[in-house]
Amino acid sequence: MSSKQNGAELKSARRSALLQKFQSTLSERPAEPIEVEPSMLRGWTRRNLLIFGAGALATLAVGGSQLPREVFERLGLDPLKTGSDDKWLLNKALQLDDDVATALYSQHHLVPTYTKSQITPLKNNYNGATPDPDYIPGWRLTLDGLSSGLTVSLDIGVLLAHHQIHDQITRLVCVEGWSAIAWWSGLRFDDLLHAYPPVSQAKWAHIESSVNLDVNGNPDPYFVSIDLLTAQHPQTLLATHLNGQPLTVEHGAPLRLLVPVKLGLKNIKAITRITYTKDEPRDYWAERGYSRYDGI
Amino acid sequence: MSSIRQIQSERIATGARAHRNRALVVCRHHVLVRISHWLTIPLLLGLILSGISIYWASPIYQHSPDPQSGIFDYFADAGIWICAHIRWLHHYADPADWVYNHISLGPFMLAFAMRFHWLCAYSLMLNGLVYLVGLILGGGWRSLLPRDARGVLQVTRYYLGLPYAILARRRQTHPGFHTKYNPLQRLAYFSVAAAGFLSVTTGWAIHKPAQLSWLAAIFGGFDKARVWHFWLMWFFVVFVIPHVVLVIADGWDTLRSMITGWSTRFVRPEVSDHEL
Numbered sequence: 001m002s003s004k005q006n007g008a009e010l011k012s013a014r015r016s017a018l019l020q021k022f023q024s025t026l027s028e029r030p031a032e033p034i035e036v037e038p039s040m041l042r043g044w045t046r047r048n049l050l051i052f053g054a055g056a057l058a059t060l061a062v063g064g065s066q067l068p069r070e071v072f073e074r075l076g077l078d079p080l081k082t083g084s085d086d087k088w089l090l091n092k093a094l095q096l097d098d099d100v101a102t103a104l105y106s107q108h109h110l111v112p113t114y115t116k117s118q119i120t121p122l123k124n125n126y127n128g129a130t131p132d133p134d135y136i137p138g139w140r141l142t143l144d145g146l147s148s149g150l151t152v153s154l155d156i157g158v159l160l161a162h163h164q165i166h167d168q169i170t171r172l173v174c175v176e177g178w179s180a181i182a183w184w185s186g187l188r189f190d191d192l193l194h195a196y197p198p199v200s201q202a203k204w205a206h207i208e209s210s211v212n213l214d215v216n217g218n219p220d221p222y223f224v225s226i227d228l229l230t231a232q233h234p235q236t237l238l239a240t241h242l243n244g245q246p247l248t249v250e251h252g253a254p255l256r257l258l259v260p261v262k263l264g265l266k267n268i269k270a271i272t273r274i275t276y277t278k279d280e281p282r283d284y285w286a287e288r289g290y291s292r293y294d295g296i
Numbered sequence: 297m298s299s300i301r302q303i304q305s306e307r308i309a310t311g312a313r314a315h316r317n318r319a320l321v322v323c324r325h326h327v328l329v330r331i332s333h334w335l336t337i338p339l340l341l342g343l344i345l346s347g348i349s350i351y352w353a354s355p356i357y358q359h360s361p362d363p364q365s366g367i368f369d370y371f372a373d374a375g376i377w378i379c380a381h382i383r384w385l386h387h388y389a390d391p392a393d394w395v396y397n398h399i400s401l402g403p404f405m406l407a408f409a410m411r412f413h414w415l416c417a418y419s420l421m422l423n424g425l426v427y428l429v430g431l432i433l434g435g436g437w438r439s440l441l442p443r444d445a446r447g448v449l450q451v452t453r454y455y456l457g458l459p460y461a462i463l464a465r466r467r468q469t470h471p472g473f474h475t476k477y478n479p480l481q482r483l484a485y486f487s488v489a490a491a492g493f494l495s496v497t498t499g500w501a502i503h504k505p506a507q508l509s510w511l512a513a514i515f516g517g518f519d520k521a522r523v524w525h526f527w528l529m530w531f532f533v534v535f536v537i538p539h540v541v542l543v544i545a546d547g548w549d550t551l552r553s554m555i556t557g558w559s560t561r562f563v564r565p566e567v568s569d570h571e572l
Contacts, residue, residue, distance in 0.1 A: 028438045036558075044556050066415070090411040093411060105507060109507060174354065177353055179518055296506045
């Protein structure tokens with residue numbers, strides 16, 4: 001036998017040994033039985049049943065305490081008629097989720113953009129009253145909380161003349177679960193921040209809207225909080241156009257926020273005022289049990 | 297505790313017969329596996345109930361709105377159908393909400409349902425890690441790897457034929473295997489763990505479609521990831537029904553082993569099938 005052949009045989013033997021070792025690592029090991037008195041087994045069983053039963057009761061109690069009254073009423077029960085409405089554990093979970101979303105955010109990570117052929121219809125999801133378009137000719141954007149200490153009032157002509165217009169086709173994701181791909185044009189929020197810098201300690205923008213009537217025409221002001229890190233994102237626009245056309249009243253004429261790293265509800269329409277603040281400002285949907293951060 | 301150690305130090309060789317008054321037991325499930333197994337029940341229940349409440353806000357499966365009622369959701373149609381065909385539900389106040397009132401936390405509670413979903417989802421992820429640690433520490437992972445496709449078919453054929461065999465009063469013998477789980481069990485338990493992993497990943501894909509856009513892309517984009525997430529829920533529902541039926545049919549030892557860990561049934565390689 002030549003040494004070459006020998007070497008090949010050795011190789012294949014080694015390979016099959018390796019395969020066997022791999023298979024035995026994955027294969028089941030026989031269980032090692034131990035001998036016990038039946039009374040002892042009964043004792044262990046009793047003890048474990050008690051421990052697991054107590055755990056089950058504790059889980060039910062904690063879970064049940066976090067459910068709202070409507071769920072019990074639907075079941076024909078209302079055991080906590082005078083119970084507190086503080087859902088501390090749920091609020092903790094929401095806070096944790098917001099912290100995770102904040103950690104995931106990066107100013108350098110761009111959201112996916114699409115082509116014009118991928119554009120989908122975008123509905124106006126606001127069920128309140130659409131404002132009377134009479135506000136548009138006299139519309140002005142008020143900026144407050146600036147480093148200059150002044151309050152600035154701008155008209156749409158000034159905004160469009162002094163800032164570069166950017167186009168982007170991005171996905172708007174609604175908290176409800178639907179989404180739409182649309183072509184937006186507008187100036188970067190970051191450019192406005194450079195042109196009119198906020199006070200140095202400012203971390204937040206409080207944005208108000210002229211969409212402020214509910215379905216019956218009663219006052220229902222809409223406002224959101226946006227952290228300045230998100231405002232500085234290159235894809236955060238103050239949009240003036242949708243699909244190449246000036247914004248209609250339904251979509252927030254003449255200027256709306258387009259922030260594709262947040263849920264749709266932060267994309268506030270018909271902006272009238274931006275106030276920069278040091279502390280976190282109020283947010284319409286956060287006051288109604290939703291996230292404050294809404295990062296996606 | 298010391299008595300247990302004493303017994304363990306006198307371990308008896310595999311396959312040996314126990315002393316007349318004593319029982320031979322094996323530890324079937326690691327304590328972390330048992331804890332995470334039972335915690336999965338409330339967590340999955342909470343996730344499904346809150347998940348359907350979230351689904352209500354924008355159903356994946358919609359038809360064009362009904363000209364009269366404006367209803368576009370198949371779950372609403374199902375509720376209307378149920379209330380029309382079940383006599384004692386004829387006077388139900390909101391037939392379109394019937395499904396959501398009975399298999400979810402309820403309609404019109406998106407904000408609450410989302411907070412509840414996040415609580416259960418973060419807990420489920422933690423629970424999944426506890427399960428994995430338990431599988432590794434107890435060595436149980438080896439029993440979960442699917443490796444016998446023919447065996448899966450054999451066992452499936454047995455269970456499919458079982459209802460007829462019972463009706464026909466014909467004896468049918470269960471295929472025998474020298475492993476902790478039979479091949480169908482291995483496939484089922486492995487798939488349910490895989491489905492848990494996929495539920496978590498599709499969940500992240502639709503929760504953070506901008507920052508984790510690569511993850512959404514793996515599942516075919518944001519909208520398709522929602523469809524995945526929805527049908528994975530039904531996989532758990534479909535798994536649970538035979539799982540519970542078979543545990544009851546199998547008897548106390550199987551149920552006890554998931555509570556205490558101990559089982560008197562174990563593989564004895566030297567003993568033939570007949571004696572088992």
